[in-house]
Amino acid sequence: MRGYQRAWLGADLVAGVTLLAIAVPEQLATARLAGMPPIAGLYAFVAGSVAFALLGSNPLISVGADSTIAPLFAVGIGHLAGIGSAHYIVLVGLLAVVVGVLVVLVGVLRLGWISEFLSAPIVTGYLAGVAVIIVVDQLADLFGIPSASGTTLHRVADLVRHLGSTNGWTLAIGVAVFAIVLAAERLNRRVPGALIGLIVSTVVVAAAGLHARGVAILGTVAHGPPHVGLTDLSWSSVGSVLPVAAVVALVVVSQSAATTSAFATQGGNEIDVGRDFVGIGAGSILSGLFGSFAVNASPARTAAVASTGGRTQAAGLGAAVAVVALVPAAVLLTDVPRATLAAVLIFVATRIFHAKDLLRIARYDIWEFALALVTLVVVALVGVEQGIAVAVVLAVLDRTRRSARPKNFVLGRIPDTTSWEPVENPNAAACVPGVVVFFFGASLYFANAGFFRLRVHAVLAQAVPAPHLLVLDAVAMGDIDFTGTRALTEMLDNLARTHVTVAVARPTPSAQLHLARSGLLDRIGRDHLFASVDEAVVALGPGAAGPGATGPAGTGPAGTPLSGTGPPVAGPGEPGAAGG
Numbered sequence: 001m002r003g004y005q006r007a008w009l010g011a012d013l014v015a016g017v018t019l020l021a022i023a024v025p026e027q028l029a030t031a032r033l034a035g036m037p038p039i040a041g042l043y044a045f046v047a048g049s050v051a052f053a054l055l056g057s058n059p060l061i062s063v064g065a066d067s068t069i070a071p072l073f074a075v076g077i078g079h080l081a082g083i084g085s086a087h088y089i090v091l092v093g094l095l096a097v098v099v100g101v102l103v104v105l106v107g108v109l110r111l112g113w114i115s116e117f118l119s120a121p122i123v124t125g126y127l128a129g130v131a132v133i134i135v136v137d138q139l140a141d142l143f144g145i146p147s148a149s150g151t152t153l154h155r156v157a158d159l160v161r162h163l164g165s166t167n168g169w170t171l172a173i174g175v176a177v178f179a180i181v182l183a184a185e186r187l188n189r190r191v192p193g194a195l196i197g198l199i200v201s202t203v204v205v206a207a208a209g210l211h212a213r214g215v216a217i218l219g220t221v222a223h224g225p226p227h228v229g230l231t232d233l234s235w236s237s238v239g240s241v242l243p244v245a246a247v248v249a250l251v252v253v254s255q256s257a258a259t260t261s262a263f264a265t266q267g268g269n270e271i272d273v274g275r276d277f278v279g280i281g282a283g284s285i286l287s288g289l290f291g292s293f294a295v296n297a298s299p300a301r302t303a304a305v306a307s308t309g310g311r312t313q314a315a316g317l318g319a320a321v322a323v324v325a326l327v328p329a330a331v332l333l334t335d336v337p338r339a340t341l342a343a344v345l346i347f348v349a350t351r352i353f354h355a356k357d358l359l360r361i362a363r364y365d366i367w368e369f370a371l372a373l374v375t376l377v378v379v380a381l382v383g384v385e386q387g388i389a390v391a392v393v394l395a396v397l398d399r400t401r402r403s404a405r406p407k408n409f410v411l412g413r414i415p416d417t418t419s420w421e422p423v424e425n426p427n428a429a430a431c432v433p434g435v436v437v438f439f440f441g442a443s444l445y446f447a448n449a450g451f452f453r454l455r456v457h458a459v460l461a462q463a464v465p466a467p468h469l470l471v472l473d474a475v476a477m478g479d480i481d482f483t484g485t486r487a488l489t490e491m492l493d494n495l496a497r498t499h500v501t502v503a504v505a506r507p508t509p510s511a512q513l514h515l516a517r518s519g520l521l522d523r524i525g526r527d528h529l530f531a532s533v534d535e536a537v538v539a540l541g542p543g544a545a546g547p548g549a550t551g552p553a554g555t556g557p558a559g560t561p562l563s564g565t566g567p568p569v570a571g572p573g574e575p576g577a578a579g580g
Contacts, residue, residue: 015310016318021192029341034070035083048283048295049320053313056279062301076244096288102249107277125372129379131353138342144170174339256297406442418534444484475506485518
């Protein structure tokens with residue numbers, strides 16, 4: 001509240017009321033999705049809001065129960081204890097504390113880069129898979145039929161078998177609430193459609209006595225003070241939840257980083273992502289200690305705060321205080337239809353299934369679309385942890401494959417210019433007779449050193465007439481490891497035997513350092529380093545009298561070693577066409 005201006009109070013008040021109207025039904029629904037008592041969702045919202053207001057830096061972020069991570073830890077902890085059982089609730093609280101500690105460590109140690117292992121296609125596929133899980137989990141409550149356990153496919157099959165016993169009143173309530181939420185979203189996002197649907201459906205069920213007609217309701221909602229502390233705490237229980245906690249923490253870090261960055265520029269405040277991780281992690285720790293579950297930054301609620309003109313965390317604190325005041329009145333939630341919460345969650349699922357993004361990824365790159373699709377399928381049908389693990393491994397393998405077989409070109413000069421481009425480009429770039437200019441689009445290291453040797457040999461063998469000069473455009477070679485220097489040494493040995501001169505154009509500073517360490521810089525000749533491809537060809541190409549133009553690679557005209565400093569070397573940011 002330091003520096004708080006009275007003029008902000010009205011905007012924060014409106015934002016707080018809007019946040020409260022959105023958060024209450026959403027937190028109740030998310031608690032059900034997490035297999036926890038409904039009141040636990042409200043505790044999570046209070047804990048996340050208060051902790052982040054005290055420790056976070058972003059004035060707009062809303063922290064609390066989140067439907068993105070709820071099915072993740074529900075499935076993971078569900079393998080250790082029956083969902084909804086006392087042991088399950090204890091383990092979920094312990095998991096929240098462990099997740100919080102991990103997220104705090106990420107913030108303190110500045111390890112936010114870990115979240116970058118979840119690429120945009122992976123995140124899109126993950127969210128789509130979570131959306132499928134949410135919808136399948138809620139269909140039973142929407143149709144008013146018994147809920148089945150097991151895999152996603154098993155639940156779908158069970159639903160199909162029991163469609164004949166659908167409760168019409170339940171389905172009508174669910175469809176009506178979904179329509180209300182959708183209409184409110186379309187008309188104005190500030191309209192609390194979920195809250196309106198919750199109030200209307202609860203009043204209708206209570207007034208018409210629809211519980212007696214088979215409409216399932218929440219029933220008695222515990223509304224006393226939460227139990228503070230952890231029970232059944234042991235190294236074995238920590239070890240059992242740690243793998244799930246690590247995956248949940250990774251997702252929390254990824255989503256929170258994206259959310260806080262997306263709203264970093266609003267309000268003119270200086271944002272510290274590390275501090276935000278500490279605030280969110282502390283929220284999870286506090287939530288777990290109060291018998292609730294892990295929390296996350298919510299893009300939807302944050303957008304609501306921003307769109308209503310919220311200026312500071314006073315909006316979140318005000319909403320949290322209001323929730324605390326409403327907890328004693330939780331008895332009023334007894335007649336809330338489960339179909340209402342199912343409809344709210346299904347609507348949330350439609351908002352995180354980004355079909356347009358999947359289409360954009362498919363149009364851009366089929367391999368990255370395959371990553372998204374694999375993530376979606378494995379998350380939805382096998383498990384969230386497995387889906388993320390498989391997608392990350394595939395993404396790392398794909399990146400390794402790309403760097404192991406990078407793009408490489410023979411460059412030609414564009415007529416009447418000093419610019420060089422790949423000869424297959426439609427700019428009529430032409431090779432200079434007796435000269436091969438070769439561009440290798442990656443650092444030279446153990447995974448691609450053999451490929452580099454093969455490509456150099458191939459382009460030299462295909463050149464007509466036989467070349468006497470090889471210019472290596474090294475602008476993309478940011479790094480050369482020991483295996484890479486071995487490949488360069490073998491290349492120089494082979495070219496020396498065929499009296500082909502070697503020049504290096506646009507070497508990066510780090511590449512020059514590695515060449516010097518390996519002794520290759522002296523062998524190539526310092527005066528065979530050039531700021532551009534064209535300078536190298538002019539100095540050493542046909543008709544040139546430059547150093548080493550007639551001798552073997554690495555030697556002068558009489559076969560003596562070359563020396564000198566040569567021209568200044570340009571970095572990778574040199575303007576102009578490739579190789580210019």
